[in-house]
Amino acid sequence: MSRNAQNDHLTRLEQTSIHVFREAFSNFRSVCMPWSMGKDSNVLIWLARKAFCGKIPFPLLHIDTTYEFPEMYEFREKAKVIHGIDLIVRVNEDAIRRGIGYATHDPVTVTHELKTVPFKAAIDEFKWDALVTGIRRDEDPTRAKERWFSPRSAEGNWDYKDQPPEFWGQFASSAPEGGHVRVQPLLEWTELDIWEYIRRENIPNPTLYFARDGKRFRSLGCHPITHPVDSPASNIDEVIEELKLTKTSERAGRAQDHVGRNSMQELRAKGFM
Amino acid sequence: MNTQSLSQPVSTSLPSVEDHRKMHVVVVGHVDHGKSTFVGRLLNDTDSLPNGKIEQVRKNCAIEGMEFEYAFLLDALIEEQEQNITIDTTRIFFRTKQRAYAIIDAPGHKEFLKNMVTGAASASAALLLIDAKEGVMDQSRRHAFLLSLLGVKQLVVLVNKMDLVDHSESTYQKIVAEYSIFLKTLGLNAVHFIPIAAKHGENVVDRSAKMAWWKGPTVTEALDAFAHEDDLTGLPLRLPVSDIYRFDHRRIIAGRVEAGAIRPGDELIFQPGGRRSTVRTFEDWPGPESRSVVGTGGSASVTLSEQIFVERGQVASHPSNQPRVGREFRARIFWLGKEPLVQKKTYRLRLLTQNVDAVIAKIIKVTDASTLESKEADSVPRDSICEVIVRATRNIAFDLHHECPITGRFALEEGGRIHGGGIILDTVTKSEAPSGKVTASERGARAGHPPAVIWFTGLSGSGKSTIAEAVERRLFDAGRNVIRVDGDDLRVSLNRDLGFSAADRAESVRRASAVAGLFAGTGHITLVTLIAPLAADRAKARAALANHTFLEVFVDAPLAVCESRDVKGLYAKARRGEIAEFTGISSPYEAPESPEVHIKTDKTSQEEAVDLVLRAIDKVLQGKGDDWEV
Numbered sequence: 001m002s003r004n005a006q007n008d009h010l011t012r013l014e015q016t017s018i019h020v021f022r023e024a025f026s027n028f029r030s031v032c033m034p035w036s037m038g039k040d041s042n043v044l045i046w047l048a049r050k051a052f053c054g055k056i057p058f059p060l061l062h063i064d065t066t067y068e069f070p071e072m073y074e075f076r077e078k079a080k081v082i083h084g085i086d087l088i089v090r091v092n093e094d095a096i097r098r099g100i101g102y103a104t105h106d107p108v109t110v111t112h113e114l115k116t117v118p119f120k121a122a123i124d125e126f127k128w129d130a131l132v133t134g135i136r137r138d139e140d141p142t143r144a145k146e147r148w149f150s151p152r153s154a155e156g157n158w159d160y161k162d163q164p165p166e167f168w169g170q171f172a173s174s175a176p177e178g179g180h181v182r183v184q185p186l187l188e189w190t191e192l193d194i195w196e197y198i199r200r201e202n203i204p205n206p207t208l209y210f211a212r213d214g215k216r217f218r219s220l221g222c223h224p225i226t227h228p229v230d231s232p233a234s235n236i237d238e239v240i241e242e243l244k245l246t247k248t249s250e251r252a253g254r255a256q257d258h259v260g261r262n263s264m265q266e267l268r269a270k271g272f273m
Numbered sequence: 274m275n276t277q278s279l280s281q282p283v284s285t286s287l288p289s290v291e292d293h294r295k296m297h298v299v300v301v302g303h304v305d306h307g308k309s310t311f312v313g314r315l316l317n318d319t320d321s322l323p324n325g326k327i328e329q330v331r332k333n334c335a336i337e338g339m340e341f342e343y344a345f346l347l348d349a350l351i352e353e354q355e356q357n358i359t360i361d362t363t364r365i366f367f368r369t370k371q372r373a374y375a376i377i378d379a380p381g382h383k384e385f386l387k388n389m390v391t392g393a394a395s396a397s398a399a400l401l402l403i404d405a406k407e408g409v410m411d412q413s414r415r416h417a418f419l420l421s422l423l424g425v426k427q428l429v430v431l432v433n434k435m436d437l438v439d440h441s442e443s444t445y446q447k448i449v450a451e452y453s454i455f456l457k458t459l460g461l462n463a464v465h466f467i468p469i470a471a472k473h474g475e476n477v478v479d480r481s482a483k484m485a486w487w488k489g490p491t492v493t494e495a496l497d498a499f500a501h502e503d504d505l506t507g508l509p510l511r512l513p514v515s516d517i518y519r520f521d522h523r524r525i526i527a528g529r530v531e532a533g534a535i536r537p538g539d540e541l542i543f544q545p546g547g548r549r550s551t552v553r554t555f556e557d558w559p560g561p562e563s564r565s566v567v568g569t570g571g572s573a574s575v576t577l578s579e580q581i582f583v584e585r586g587q588v589a590s591h592p593s594n595q596p597r598v599g600r601e602f603r604a605r606i607f608w609l610g611k612e613p614l615v616q617k618k619t620y621r622l623r624l625l626t627q628n629v630d631a632v633i634a635k636i637i638k639v640t641d642a643s644t645l646e647s648k649e650a651d652s653v654p655r656d657s658i659c660e661v662i663v664r665a666t667r668n669i670a671f672d673l674h675h676e677c678p679i680t681g682r683f684a685l686e687e688g689g690r691i692h693g694g695g696i697i698l699d700t701v702t703k704s705e706a707p708s709g710k711v712t713a714s715e716r717g718a719r720a721g722h723p724p725a726v727i728w729f730t731g732l733s734g735s736g737k738s739t740i741a742e743a744v745e746r747r748l749f750d751a752g753r754n755v756i757r758v759d760g761d762d763l764r765v766s767l768n769r770d771l772g773f774s775a776a777d778r779a780e781s782v783r784r785a786s787a788v789a790g791l792f793a794g795t796g797h798i799t800l801v802t803l804i805a806p807l808a809a810d811r812a813k814a815r816a817a818l819a820n821h822t823f824l825e826v827f828v829d830a831p832l833a834v835c836e837s838r839d840v841k842g843l844y845a846k847a848r849r850g851e852i853a854e855f856t857g858i859s860s861p862y863e864a865p866e867s868p869e870v871h872i873k874t875d876k877t878s879q880e881e882a883v884d885l886v887l888r889a890i891d892k893v894l895q896g897k898g899d900d901w902e903v
Contacts, residue, residue, distance in 0.1 A: 009295070011571075018572040019515075019529045026516045026585060026626075051527075053574050054558040055520045138366055147391070164690050165609055167394030167423070168682055170623050174689035188295075188375070190366065 010197050014047065017185035019169070020148050021051035021132070024183040027173050028130035031058040031183075034119070035087070037072050037079070038220045039205050040134035040186055043194055045083050046203045047185060048132075059086040061122055065114040066091060067102065067222035075206045082204060088126075092118040102224035110222070129175040132183045138190045139250060146184055147172075154178030191250050192243045199236045210234050219250050295366070296501060299377040299393040299425065302402035303412035307433040311402060311471035312365060312376055313343030318478035319493065321367035322346065343472070371497035390609065390694070393420060398427035398499045400492070405444055405468070406437045409452050411643045418642040418658060421459040422607055422696060424678050428456075429495045430463045436470040440483045458645060465495050505569040508532040509594035511672070511680045512573060513625035514543070514587045525556050526575040526583055531625060531679045534568040535575070535589075543587040545598045545668040547719070548752070550577040582722065582752030586627040588670040588680065596670040596680055601634070601701040606685070607658050610692030614653040614685075619666075623691075624683035627669050631685075634662040662701060673697055720754045720796035723894055726789045726818050727886065729802045730811060730865060731828030732857050733843055734835035736874050736882075737802040740828060743883045745800055748890075756792050758785060760803035773854040779810050786814035793821045798890070806856045808863040822893050826886055827868035831875060832857045869893075 025031055033048065033056075035041050048056045062076065080087055092100075095113040102110055123131070135146055147163055149171035164172045175181045186194075198205060208217045215228035216239075229248075233239040300308050316322050326346065334341045365376050377392035393399065399420050403413050420428065430452060438444040449466045456463055467476055468487050475481030476491050490498065510533030518525040535541075539552045556574040557563040567573045577583075588596055608614045614633060622631035637660040638647040653659045674681030674696035685693045716724075727744070729737040741757055748755040760781075764771075767784055771777040782805050792799040805811050815823050835857065836844040847855030854860040865871075870889045872882045 015529070015570055015572050022515045022527055022529075022572065023626075050558050051572065052520065053518060053523070053525055053556045057518075057520055163388070163391075165388070165391045165694075166691070167391055167694060168679075168684060169625070170684040170686075170691055170694075172690065173623075173628075173686070 007200070010193065010200060013189055013193055014050070014197065016188065017047045018051040020171075020183060020185040021048055023169075023171060024130050024132065024149070024181075025052070025057065027171070028175070028181065028183075030126070030128045031130045031132065032088075032126065032128040033058060033060050033132040035060040035062050035085075036134070036220070037062070037068075037076055037206065038134075039194055039198060039209060040136065040189075042079070042203055042205050043189075043197060044132060044134050044185065045079070045085070046201060049083065056083065056085065059088050059126075061088045061090065061119075063115050063119050063122070064089050064091045065110075065222050066096065067110075067114070067224060069206075069208060069220070069223050069226075071206055071208055072220070075204075079204060088122065090118045090122050092121075102222065107225045110225075114222075123180060128180055130181050130183050132185065134186050135182070135184045136186050136189050136191070136194075146182075146187060148184055148187055150182040150184060151176050152179050152182055192240065195236060195240050195243060199240065209239065210236075211238075295373045295375050296398065296496070296499060297375045297377060297396045298496065298499075299389075299396035299399045299420075300402070301389060301393065301399060301416040301420070302431075302433075303404065303407070303410040303416075306402045306404040306407070306410070306413070307471050308402055309344035310342060311400075311431065311433065311469070311477070313346040314471045314474050314477050315376070315492065316346060316365060316367050317343065318474050319367050319369055369493045369497055374496065389416065390419060390423065390607065393423050393425055394694075396425055397501055398429070398496070399425045400429050400431055400496075401463075402431045402433045402471075403448055403452065404437075405432050405434050405441075405448065408448055409455070413452070414455055414644075415642040415656075417456060417461060418459055418645075419607060421461050422605060422658065422694075424682075424696075426461075427499050428461060428463045429492070430466045431471075431492065432466055432468045433471050435468045435475065435481075435484060436473060440468070440470075440481070442468075442484075442486045464498075465489055467492055467495060505532040505677070505679060506534055508569075508677050510535055510539075510590050511596065511625075511677060512541075512575075512589040513627070513680075514583055514585050514589065515626050516585055517583060518574075523556060523576060524580070526577065526589070527573070528575075528589070528626070529572050530567050530569055532569055532677050533591075534566050535573055536566045537563075540592055541577070541589040542592045542595060543581070543583055543589050544596055544670040546582070546587060547598075548581040548583070549592065550579040550581045552576075553578045580750060580752060584722075586625075586629075586669075588625065588627075596672050596677075597700060598668050598670050599700055600665045600668055602663055602671065602697045603637070603660065603699045603701060604663050604683075604695040604697050605658065605660050606653070606693050606695035608653045608655060608685075608693040610655060610687065612687075612692075613655065614659070614661075614693065616651045620692075621686040622663065622665055622669070622683055623686055624669060624671055625680060629665045629667055629669055631663050631665040634664040636661050660698070661695075663695075671697055673699065716794070716796040722753060722796075722798075723822065724754075724793040724796050724798060725822035725824065725890065725894060726786075726793050726799045726801065727824045727826060727890065728789075728805070728811070728814065729800065729826045729828055730805045730868075732830060732832060732835045732862055733804060733855075734838045734840060735828040735830035736879070737804075737828045740826075740872070740879060740882050740886065741800045741802045743879065744886050744890075747883065747887060748798055753798055754796055755798045755800065757800045757802065758788050758792065760785065760801075763788075763803075773852065773860065775807070775854075778805075778807065779813075782807075782810040782814050783817070786817045789814075790818055790821070793818070804856050804862070806860065806862040808865065811865065824870065824886075824889055824893060825865055825868040826870040826872065826889075827865045828882075829864070829871060829873050834875060 033044060092114050095117065100110060100113045137146060147166045151172050153176050172181060208220060210216055211231050211234040214230060214232060216231045216233060217226065217228050220226060231242060233242045300312055302308055317327065330345050331341045334345060367374050367376060377396055401416060403409055432445050432448050445468045467489060468484055469476040469492060471477060476484065476487065478491060478493050480491055511531045512528045512535055513531060514526055515528045518527055535552060537552050537554060540549060541552060542549045553576045555563040556576060590596055616633055616636045619630050619632045622629050636650055636653060639650045639653050639657055639659040640647045642658050672680040681697045683695055684691045729741050731737050738759060745755050745757050763785060768781050771781050782803065785801055785803050789799045789801050839845055843852065846852045847858040856862050870885055872885060
């Protein structure tokens with residue numbers, strides 16, 4: 001494949017994502033972008049800055065489970081400055097006081113308590129009507145049915161059986177009463193696209209994605225339940241070459257996905273991103 | 274620890290993919306004609322499934338006591354497997370030796386047509402399956418009609434389940450003959466009719482030994498021969514304005530180039546409205562270099578040489594090749610709403626970034642998508658296609674669909690939900706040359722914004738004129754048509770014959786409101802500064818201007834402050850008894866009870882006061898469907 005064809009492809013994805021960002025910003029009263037500090041999230045920041053000519057005109061939200069890798073906290077502070085981010089951080093202090101944690105509870109419960117609960121509380125507090133997510137259709141089968149603008153009810157539920165039609169660049173223009181719309185600029189991207197774009201644009205990312213001692217992280221979550229994969233890929237070029245050959249799924253190292261056959265479905269029905 | 278190997282050797286080396294641009298293909302056809310099975314088989318035969326996926330599905334089938342089917346590979350959600358129908362558009366990625374594809378498995382079940390539309394609208398090619406045994410059915414025809422409306426031109430028909438008709442060439446030929454005629458009436462043409470047996474993988478990727486009579490391509494060979502969607506860069510420029518960004522000192526016009534290309538130095542005209550300016554720069558981040566051209570599909574961030582009025586919804590083009598501007602057109606619509614589309618009813622029309630109320634002025638005919646028979650009707654049921662006259666409440670910019678597809682199509686919305694879409698066939702000749710009296714809305718359309726009357730009331734010396742002058746400056750610089758009607762000016766001209774008696778004051782208010790009405794009638798935002806001390810007189814002014822948006826601004830300064838300022842020396846004169854019935858001294862001032870804007874000048878700086886008024890103007894005019902940020 002020629003470098004040019006690949007560039008065309010990435011530029012097309014980039015320009016479409018920018019259009020989605022801009023339509024969301026024009027259509028909704030109050031926009032927020034949750035930020036996991038992972039690679040997709042960091043690509044979103046980059047795209048938002050391109051869409052809005054350098055300045056992100058809405059806040060970012062980090063739901064801190066307190067189980068992030070130490071390197072992620074360092075990266076957060078660094079990226080905040082580089083990108084001029086207006087950052088809101090929320091922790092479910094109550095759950096932590098009640099002793100909810102990976103040492104004593106199962107991953108689904110912890111994810112629910114430390115991520116979904118404070119996330120919903122933040123939505124209630126700030127009354128955002130649009131949330132920008134880094135969801136990609138290739139990530140997980142349940143995500144294949146997402147739309148660019150995906151309405152969620154006040155309870156955060158996703159009525160995937162009765163989604164509005166979406167065509168000719170016309171998206172759902174308003175959130176359901178008391179609910180919000182998930183805006184998903186990365187819907188058409190693949191994991192490989194993300195890395196090729198990071199390489200092309202030189203986007204800052206945590207170094208946990210690169211191999212140390214023969215292991216690297218392919219997807220990042222809470223440290224007790226996120227496992228590295230065997231890989232010699234120690235830089236972006238090597239990661240890209242590896243992804244071109246792999247057939248294992250991206251989230252294979254994320255334990256909460258594998259508890260039951262439908263754990264992802266369950267988590268998402270409860271409002272997980 | 275759950276450690277998985279990523280670097281395990283893959284059995285075969287990956288084919289060299291020549292074309293990195295992903296092609297979107299939609300798969301349609303009648304319910305149970307084998308769409309999901311076909312897609313499952315395609316994924317399997319192109320080696321595009323994740324490791325262990327097929328084993329996992331086989332295992333799940335065994336657990337639930339079902340026979341394995343390729344269709345289950347797609348049915349990622351349990352409910353679908355239970356219902357045995359595909360509930361929504363599913364997007365699956367796969368690769369051939371030539372390129373990457375995103376395949377959209379659109380459902381065949383009748384009530385889920387809107388999902389098929391969602392899928393097909395983003396596809397550049399379509400595969401339509403027909404069951405060889407069942408033949409051409411209702412949905413086979415309906416889906417083809419929708420494809421023709423959605424503008425999907427590259428079509429391959431797959432005559433499936435050939436194994437059930439003994440791979441008979443004559444059965445195949447019969448379907449080809451029947452269906453070709455139907456497609457022709459829609460203006461569609463199938464590139465190929467390929468006989469396949471998806472369940473057994475015959476002619477999907479590998480050629481079928483049982484159909485040696487078939488000399489044409491397999492499905493993947495046919496797919497690889499498709500071209501990408503039309504490149505619209507050769508068409509005239511169409512840049513719909515998505516927003517105006519003022520995050521810093523820059524004023525950036527943001528939008529996506531939907532057709533044509535744009536360069537710095539280009540002269541642009543913004544329709545409706547017709548204002549012109551030149552592209553000064555592209556504000557590309559991170560810089561320092563900006564693009565020298567933005568082509569179709571590219572997002573543009575444009576600064577202009579002149580500060581003209583621009584708002585979301587307008588379409589920028591080159592003056593030599595503009596879109597049409599009008600309110601009325603003939604369109605073909607597909608209707609997906611639960612409630613029928615009703616004649617004379619108003620819907621929200623969305624065309625690019627334009628968003629206006631539009632009435633279905635007339636339903637010309639309703640067409641049965643299956644039989645293509647047309648009939649007259651006053652309403653259009655769900656999942657039907659019809660021809661209508663659409664009349665928007667104000668001018669919009671558009672093209673005819675055959676001239677420029679992307680600006681020649683629109684969506685119809687009700688209650689914040691899209692219920693249908695349509696393509697513009699023609700303008701309506703009758704309304705092209707407007708006749709009769711020039712209306713206020715026509716004047717508003719030319720001004721590019723609706724008019725309004727902003728009435729500043731308050732004591733002499735309270736600061737009405739100072740605030741109004743600053744508001745006027747801000748509006749004027751933002752490209753609005755704005756004018757000030759000042760009480761002091763009137764007193765020496767139009768109202769020269771009036772004094773300060775109650776009757777004269779009433780007459781003065783009446784005359785000022787008449788003048789304001791005339792200015793507003795020309796499309797101006799009219800700022801009136803007049804003491805107008807009596808509530809009854811102000812109420813009459815508001816009533817006289819009921820046709821216009823009216824805002825009362827109470828500039829509320831304590832009498833002592835006004836008197837201490839006494840710029841014009843009037844208070845001194847009044848105190849000396851040289852002016853009779855002077856408001857606040859020898860005549861009452863009835864403070865407004867509920868003004869739209871209340872400015873307490875002892876607590877609010879002048880700058881804040883100006884912002885308050887501008888925000889209030891923004892707010893009332895936003896409801897009129899325009900971007901009013903100043």
